[in-house]
Amino acid sequence: TTPARVAPENRETWTGNTGFILAAIGSAVGLGNIWRFPGVAYESGGGAFLIPYLVALLTAGIPILFLDYAIGHRYRGAAPLAYRRMKKKAEALGWFQIMLSFIISVYYAAVIAWALSYFVFAFDLRWGEDTAGFFVGEYLQVSDPGVSTTIVSSVAIPLAVVWIAVLVVLALGVAKGVEKVNVIGIPLLGIAFAGLVIRALTLPGAMDGLNAFFTPDWGALLDLDVWIAAYSQIFFSLSIAFGIMVTYASYQRRKANMTSSGLVVAFANSSFELLAGIGVFATLGFLAFRQSVQIDELEGLTGPILSFVTFPAVISEMPGGNIFGAVFFASLVIAGFTSLISILLGVAATVQEKFGLSWRVSAISVSAVCALISFSLFSTTSGLLALDTVDQFANNVGIVLSAIVMSVLVVWVFRRGQLLRSHLNAVSTFHLGNWWLALVGIVAPVFLVIMLVQKLITLVS
Ligand code: PFF
Secondary structure (H helix, E strand, C coil), X not given: CCCCCXXXXXXXXXXXXXXXXXXXXXXXXXXXXXXXXXXXXHHXXXXXXXXXXXXXXXXXXXXXXXXXXXXXXXXXXXXXXXHHHHCHHHHHHHHHHHHHHHHHHHHHHXXXXXXXXXXXXXXXCCCCCCHHHHHHHHHCCCCCCCCCCCECHHHXXXXXXXXXXXXXXXXXXXXXXXXXXHHHHHHHHHHHHHHHHHHHHCCCCHHHHHHHHHCCCHHHHHCHHHHHXXXXXXXXXXXXXXXXXXHHHHCCCCCCCHHHHHHHHHHHHHHHHHHHHHHHHHHHHHHHHHHCCCHHHCCCXXXXXXXXXXXXXXXXXXXXXXXXXHHHHHHHHHHHHHHHHHHHHHHHHHHHHHHCXXXXXXXXXXXXXXXXXXXXXXXXXXXXXXHHHHHHHHHHHHXXXXXXXXXXXXXXXXXXXXXXXXXXXXXXXXXXXXXHHHHHHHHHHHHHHHHHHHHHHHHHC
């Protein structure tokens, strides 16, 4: 019985509901909303994607968010300790989840570092005319696709800045560090983003962009891959089944309206995501207008290429583009950073509880170790090329597996469903009926298993 050295009574707490909600929104709203969602939606049926997206949100996203909250709030520990308190053998699941989030943090930090560089580049539009050549050749310096371990200083410096910031915020603790950053950062992000979207909508061609984005391809609904994309997007975007929301809820006071907070967080996250889709596609509409092509003739509409190749090209074409660019990349940095610290908080709390360390010592050593790993992988060109593979594994396979194991164990093996339901209902105003257990215990895992099998088949073949 080594862990659990930190008595729950001594746990730090968020200062209140608002702090918790803002921090949870901060974790949810991240790179996933801005650079992942718009492209995924566009490729997976456009307007028709909203149907699988909403189904995934209502049948798995929100129910599993509640499950994460219930476990953390009831058992008051980061994922491994909370699961262990529920049932000793379940501790391993917590470690698996923390491992997944750790893997994500390593590359997530690299993308934030790129955004930080591009924030600076925006002021004088340093990327020039050939934005693809600039990103890959000059910035990332991926000239030789063979294995290279040369440190790329243009990435290494912002990456170091990101990790030092993480270390400082984490060392300050839950309320003074993480909560503070979110209380300032999230409203700021909201304002910045609203400004960007309004500007984007007033550009010529914006409406064509929105048409391209929202025009439904109903055939996509019959494609299982589209459904998989919707579920993965929801999990990643809500930060659920990573053990991170378990940790966040464990720092919430005992009397706290958990389910209502969860609804606010989920709604805010999806609104942000839709807004990002609208903003991004209005902007792409402008690009298509400028180049006198149709949107579907544009290339590079997803992932890192969208933000770091296509967007810079649009920004250069726009009147006052440098301001738009600076605000856009600053938004990416804020959104990403508030998510990154949530992951690191989960890892640091795990280490603290496992080894009975003081908060400071564990926060500093965890950030330092993650920084070193992230640094050694992602400041070299070979690491940069690995990003996609890592993302595929952790996001599509790892997270779905984690969600399945979690819901089946809690509901069917350990039979803690009713207990967790009454726990949430005792503190919350939005009451959960047995429908919640049906969603968590049956609907979600059945869907997820079908998807995982399909995914594995396509990965193998
Ligand atoms: N939800 C974040 C995003 O949408 O970018 C990413 C994320 C944060 C995933 C925290 C997982 C996590 F534990």
